[in-house]
Amino acid sequence: MTARDLVGRVAFYVVIAVITAFMAVPVLWLLSAPFDAAPSLTTSLPEWTWQNFTGLLENPYALTSLLNSVLLAGGSMVLVTALGALAAYALSRVHVPGRDVLLYVLLLLSSIVTGTAAMVPIFLLMFELNMIDSRLGVVLVLSGGLLPAAIFILKDFMDATPRSYEESARVFGAGPLQILRDVVLPTARPGIATIAVWAIVQVWGNFLTPFILLRSPEKSPAAVVLYTFYTEGGQADLGLISAFSLLYSIPVVVMYVFVNRRYGFRFHGGIKR
Amino acid sequence: MALTTSPPVEPRRGSPATDAAGLGRTRATAFVVPALALVAVFLVYPALWTIYLGLTNYRLTGLAAARPEVVGLENYARALSDPDFLNSLWLTLLYVLGSAVLGQCVLGFALAWMLRSAPRVVRTVVESLVMLAWILPSSVVAFLWIALLDRDNGTLNALLGTPGMGWLLQYPMLSIIVFNTWRGTAFSMLLFGAALNAVPPSQLETARMSGASAWQQLRDVVFPHIRGHVLTNLLLISLWTFNDFAPYLLTAGGPDGRSEILPIFVYQTAISDGLLGFGSAISLLMLLINLVLAVVYLRLLRERRP
Numbered sequence: 001m002t003a004r005d006l007v008g009r010v011a012f013y014v015v016i017a018v019i020t021a022f023m024a025v026p027v028l029w030l031l032s033a034p035f036d037a038a039p040s041l042t043t044s045l046p047e048w049t050w051q052n053f054t055g056l057l058e059n060p061y062a063l064t065s066l067l068n069s070v071l072l073a074g075g076s077m078v079l080v081t082a083l084g085a086l087a088a089y090a091l092s093r094v095h096v097p098g099r100d101v102l103l104y105v106l107l108l109l110s111s112i113v114t115g116t117a118a119m120v121p122i123f124l125l126m127f128e129l130n131m132i133d134s135r136l137g138v139v140l141v142l143s144g145g146l147l148p149a150a151i152f153i154l155k156d157f158m159d160a161t162p163r164s165y166e167e168s169a170r171v172f173g174a175g176p177l178q179i180l181r182d183v184v185l186p187t188a189r190p191g192i193a194t195i196a197v198w199a200i201v202q203v204w205g206n207f208l209t210p211f212i213l214l215r216s217p218e219k220s221p222a223a224v225v226l227y228t229f230y231t232e233g234g235q236a237d238l239g240l241i242s243a244f245s246l247l248y249s250i251p252v253v254v255m256y257v258f259v260n261r262r263y264g265f266r267f268h269g270g271i272k273r
Numbered sequence: 274m275a276l277t278t279s280p281p282v283e284p285r286r287g288s289p290a291t292d293a294a295g296l297g298r299t300r301a302t303a304f305v306v307p308a309l310a311l312v313a314v315f316l317v318y319p320a321l322w323t324i325y326l327g328l329t330n331y332r333l334t335g336l337a338a339a340r341p342e343v344v345g346l347e348n349y350a351r352a353l354s355d356p357d358f359l360n361s362l363w364l365t366l367l368y369v370l371g372s373a374v375l376g377q378c379v380l381g382f383a384l385a386w387m388l389r390s391a392p393r394v395v396r397t398v399v400e401s402l403v404m405l406a407w408i409l410p411s412s413v414v415a416f417l418w419i420a421l422l423d424r425d426n427g428t429l430n431a432l433l434g435t436p437g438m439g440w441l442l443q444y445p446m447l448s449i450i451v452f453n454t455w456r457g458t459a460f461s462m463l464l465f466g467a468a469l470n471a472v473p474p475s476q477l478e479t480a481r482m483s484g485a486s487a488w489q490q491l492r493d494v495v496f497p498h499i500r501g502h503v504l505t506n507l508l509l510i511s512l513w514t515f516n517d518f519a520p521y522l523l524t525a526g527g528p529d530g531r532s533e534i535l536p537i538f539v540y541q542t543a544i545s546d547g548l549l550g551f552g553s554a555i556s557l558l559m560l561l562i563n564l565v566l567a568v569v570y571l572r573l574l575r576e577r578r579p
Contacts, residue, residue: 016387016395019380023402025428026417026455027409033420041419041426079311087308094292094301104571106312111567113320114516116536117559120543120552121319121326144315147308166293179294205410208518212544226412227522230419245413256408 030249033242040238052243061217062244065225068135069248072210072221073203075139080146080199081192087147088154089184093163103152110148115141115208123212133215141213142203150195157191158184197259201252222248320560326553333547341550348554357530358555361538365515367446368453368534373514376454378507381461385469386491388462400462407459415522418452441524445532449520456519461506468502469495501573508570512563535559 025043033039034053036046056062091099115122122141123132131137165187169179185192207223214220217228226244230236296304327348331341352358384403388396406414421428424439440448472495480490496503518536520526526533526541533541535555543552 012387012390015383016391016399019384020399020402023399023406023455025432026414026421027402027405029417029420029428030409030413041423041428042431043420043428083308083311086304090296090301090304093294094296094298096301096305108564108567108571109312109316109320111512111570112560112563113316114563116516116518116539117556117563118316118319118323119536119539120549120556121322122315123544124326124331124549125315125319125322140311141315144311147312148316151308163293170293170295176294176296176300184294201408205412207411207522212540223410223412226416230416241416245416249409249413252408252410253405256404 030242030246033238034246036239036242039242052239053247055237055240056243056247059240059244061220061225061228062240064218065220065222066248068219069204069221069223071135072138072142073200075136076142076146076203077196077199079139079143080150081196083143084147084150084154084195085188085192088151088158089180089188091151092155092158103155106148107152110145113145115145115206119208119212122209126213132213133219135214135219138210138213141209142206146199146202150199154188154191154195157188161187193262194259197255201255204252323553323557323560326550327557329550329553331550331553333549338547344550348551351551352554352558357533358538360530361533361535364446364532365534368450368517368520369511369514371446371450372453372457373510374507376450377457377461377510377514378503380454380458381506382465384458384462385465388466389469403459403462406456411456411519412522414452414456415519418448418455418523422448442528445524445528449523449532449534452523453514453517453519457510457514460510464502464506465499468499472498504573505570508566508573512566512570515562515566516559 028043029041032043032046035048035050036044037049037051038047039052090096091103096102126132126134126137126141129137131140161184165183166179169183174182205223207227210221211224211227214224217225220228222244226241226248229241229244292301328343328345329341330344330347332338384399388399391399409417419441422440424430424437424442427440429440430436430438476494477490480494485493516536517534518540520532520534521537521540524532526537536559539552539555539559542548542555
């Protein structure tokens with residue numbers, strides 16, 4: 001190794017180390033503070049305790065908000081996968097006139113009409129429909145936003161599954177709905193599972209839509225309740241915030257690892273799947 | 274609009290439209306309608322309604338709430354002479370250029386490029402950290418950064434030895450730009466990682482043998498192969514950054530509107546102050562900017578797939 005190579009090698013690792021530190025430092029607090037008996041904003045080695053987690057049980061909004069997050073994410077996941085899979089299957093197998101244009105416009109719309117750019121009309125629409133402060137309203141709005149991408153990706157999956165299974169089941173006298181349940185559903189399962197996880201992760205982390213559409217703290221999901229924990233007046237309860245943040249983060253990390261192991265993430269029109 | 278005449282995004286291979294299960298037209302329609310109805314009511318209708326709302330003086334409360342009037346282009350005229358709006362537009366441009374184009378794209382490429390020749394352990398650790406920043410919920414990462422940048426007890430001040438430096442108050446724009454770079458680099462890293470795999474190693478080898486420097490290899494061998502990916506990446510991350518509401522969690526647009534990017538501006542005017550008509554006009558501008566970015570992106574995708 002020449003001296004020049006050595007210098008290059010050292011420079012390489014210095015740059016990597018700086019980037020790693022940049023990425024790691026903000027997260028360290030999330031790993032240390034929840035277990036610290038006297039958490040402060042500075043990252044430090046904790047004096048080990050579980051007290052911050054038991055404190056969560058006493059907070060009136062912490063656990064209900066996690067339940068609300070489950071409701072919102074679960075509801076949207078069911079709606080998006082069920083409606084998305086049905087629509088994708090029909091669009092994949094039956095020739096509907098103007099199908100390709102429809103899919104193109106859907107995909108375009110879903111990337112344009114974001115929760116941020118459309119927050120005013122969505123707020124007003126829910127206001128007129130009397131659905132402000134309704135969890136169902138949040139589920140409907142979020143599902144409407146996720147469906148186009150879900151249909152697009154699921155149709156790709158359906159197009160890639162062979163039709164011969166369906167044809168042979170039909171030869172043996174199975175009805176269309178029976179074929180759907182016993183043949184199509186099992187073969188399309190990886191696609192449906194991916195979309196289900198994707199929908200859950202999207203809704204789980206979403207802040208803006210429930211922030212705008214829900215009023216009562218007992219209906220708000222964890223994303224919104226966490227924000228109120230650190231913005232409401234007075235001294236922020238760092239033990240509570242850190243333990244709650246960790247508890248709220250674990251499900252998405254676990255799901256990410258699961259999907260990554262099982263199917264791997266691939267890119268599709270900018271949507272991770 | 275020219276959109277409806279555009280050919281499909283992805284021309285399908287073979288003939289997919291064979292009704293193998295014997296579904297029939299009627300059932301197929303019944304399958305498609307619920308999904309489309311939901312999309313129509315909660316996605317398409319709000320977008321189209323914005324056009325009308327932006328022409329009215331709709332308010333959340335008061336007389337104009339009960340009986341809104343059409344005021345024509347007044348909202349747009351007002352926006353163009355509103356220093357707060359123009360300031361917000363400028364900050365948004367800074368935010369997108371700084372955190373998406375410069376920050377995420379450059380850092381993402383640097384990571385993808387360097388990690389190729391790094392040992393496996395280093396690679397796994399760095400990639401996991403970058404992914405973690407991407408997948409954690411935004412309320413959580415926002416608080417992590419509030420803790421990091423805190424004036425009195427923040428870890429950053431402890432590390433840099435600058436006690437009492439209120440980063441979020443003194444440099445709000447810089448703070449949210451660095452924050453978003455940290456948060457979103459994963460996408461660029463993954464995309465460039467995949468793109469770099471498509472560069473033939475033999476060509477790189479040849480360039481190295483003939484004594485090309487690292488910079489020359491990048492410019493002459495790598496870049497021509499990944500040009501399309503760079504554009505794709507830039508358009509997507511610009512679109513996402515432009516629609517990013519997370520800075521609100523960090524600075525709420527403050528202090529004094531010094532980090533009030535467009536999403537926060539719309540929220541403050543329409544939802545907080547109740548000026549729904551004016552807010553809708555700004556929303557429509559945002560939707561149009563999104564439309565331009567998305568159309569260019571889809572065009573590009575189609576050209577890459579002959």
